[in-house]
Amino acid sequence: MTERLTATPEGIARAAELLCTGHLAAFGTETVYGLGADATNNRAVARVFDAKGRPHFNPLICHYPSADAAFIDVVASDTARALAAAFWPGPLTLVLPRRVTCKVALLAGAGLDTLAVRVPANTIALALLRACGRPIAAPSANRSGEVSPTTAAHVLEGLDGRIDAILDSGPCPVGVESTVLDLSGHRPFLLRPGGVTQEAIEAVIGPIQRGLPLAAAQATQSLRSPGMLLSHYAPKLPVRLNATSVSANEALLAFGPPPPGAASVFQLSETRDLVEAASRLFDGLRRLDAGASAIAVMPIPESGLGLAINDRLSRAAAPR
Ligand code: TXA
Numbered sequence: 165m166t167e168r169l170t171a172t173p174e175g176i177a178r179a180a181e182l183l184c185t186g187h188l189a190a191f192g193t194e195t196v197y198g199l200g201a202d203a204t205n206n207r208a209v210a211r212v213f214d215a216k217g218r219p220h221f222n223p224l225i226c227h228y229p230s231a232d233a234a235f236i237d238v239v240a241s242d243t244a245r246a247l248a249a250a251f252w253p254g255p256l257t258l259v260l261p262r263r264v265t266c267k268v269a270l271l272a273g274a275g276l277d278t279l280a281v282r283v284p285a286n287t288i289a290l291a292l293l294r295a296c297g298r299p300i301a302a303p304s305a306n307r308s309g310e311v312s313p314t315t316a317a318h319v320l321e322g323l324d325g326r327i328d329a330i331l332d333s334g335p336c337p338v339g340v341e342s343t344v345l346d347l348s349g350h351r352p353f354l355l356r357p358g359g360v361t362q363e364a365i366e367a368v369i370g371p372i373q374r375g376l377p378l379a380a381a382q383a384t385q386s387l388r389s390p391g392m393l394l395s396h397y398a399p400k401l402p403v404r405l406n407a408t409s410v411s412a413n414e415a416l417l418a419f420g421p422p423p424p425g426a427a428s429v430f431q432l433s434e435t436r437d438l439v440e441a442a443s444r445l446f447d448g449l450r451r452l453d454a455g456a457s458a459i460a461v462m463p464i465p466e467s468g469l470g471l472a473i474n475d476r477l478s479r480a481a482a483p484r
């Protein structure tokens with residue numbers, strides 16, 4: 165049975181109690197719902213991989229209530245501190261060297277000598293993290309490879325009965341996962357575009373390196389950030405990108421005025437607003453995922469949050 169918890173002091177206390185006793189509780193963040201586990205508890209972390217069907221070589225992000233708490237577990241450079249000051253709490257994940265004193269289970273970091281840390285911008289999540297008083301590992305609360313959840317109902321579609329509880333804090337406002345920035349090397353390296361744009365990061369720390377185009381990056385980048393597998397975020401139907409026209413048996417994910425003729429239409433943003441589109445992306449992919457032969461997606465500009473949106477869409481469209 166998966167307990168349904170509401171975003172009340174009692175609900176938060178119950179979720180914290182479950183997490184601190186090795187159970188799995190999903191909770192909302194500003195980006196997507198996370199599947200939480202005590203990051204210092206090996207067995208709890210192992211259960212996360214099991215519930216998601218996630219490959220063990222793919223490390224998890226650890227969540228903290230503050231930058232100070234995060235930097236107890238990792239070594240923070242000046243760059244890391246500047247980014248934390250600018251964007252935390254918020255949708256930015258920093259990959260940094262683990263401290264020798266770090267108590268996070270090695271399994272959570274997939275045995276790497278780095279750890280991905282972040283402080284989410286959601287008051288319920290922050291209250292939960294404070295109540296736990298320990299790092300909480302939380303990948304997106306979906307079955308591995310499937311579309312990330314932005315509502316409690318999405319989480320239950322994939323994980324009902326496989327996890328102990330879900331703390332419902334309503335829909336996630338950002339809608340795409342955090343930006344993952346690797347600060348463990350010589351230069352900052354963008355591993356995953358996400359809720360904080362590359363432009364915003366560069367305004368704080370100057371130019372950053374970005375991955376190669378998706379296909380070319382697959383071989384090398386999958387080693388640096390194993391979660392960046394080519395096929396990911398995938399609905400059941402095939403996905404066709406950059407559609408400027410649509411056939412009668414296709415469902416259309418629209419961005420602005422749609423071409424006529426689709427079997428069904430989900431509008432990401434009538435006014436072509438990328439922030440609104442990001443917040444509706446995963447819900448749209450789920451809603452269109454039946455009763456058609458494919459999902460056609462209108463072109464989305466490659467700037468701002470468009471980078472993260474196109475990253476997720478190209479993985480959704482990648483060969484399975
Ligand atoms: O917005 C988010 O980041 C959400 C919410 C729940 O916080 N979490 C999330 O987790 O998207 P997940 O597990 O679905 O994606 C984590 C990504 C993966 O691509 C993983 O490979 C990468 O972060 N990652 C984690 N630890 C890493 C490390 N030490 N080095 C490089 N990449 C790492």
Ligand code: MG
Nearest residue numbers: 303304305312
């Ligand atoms: Mg995920």
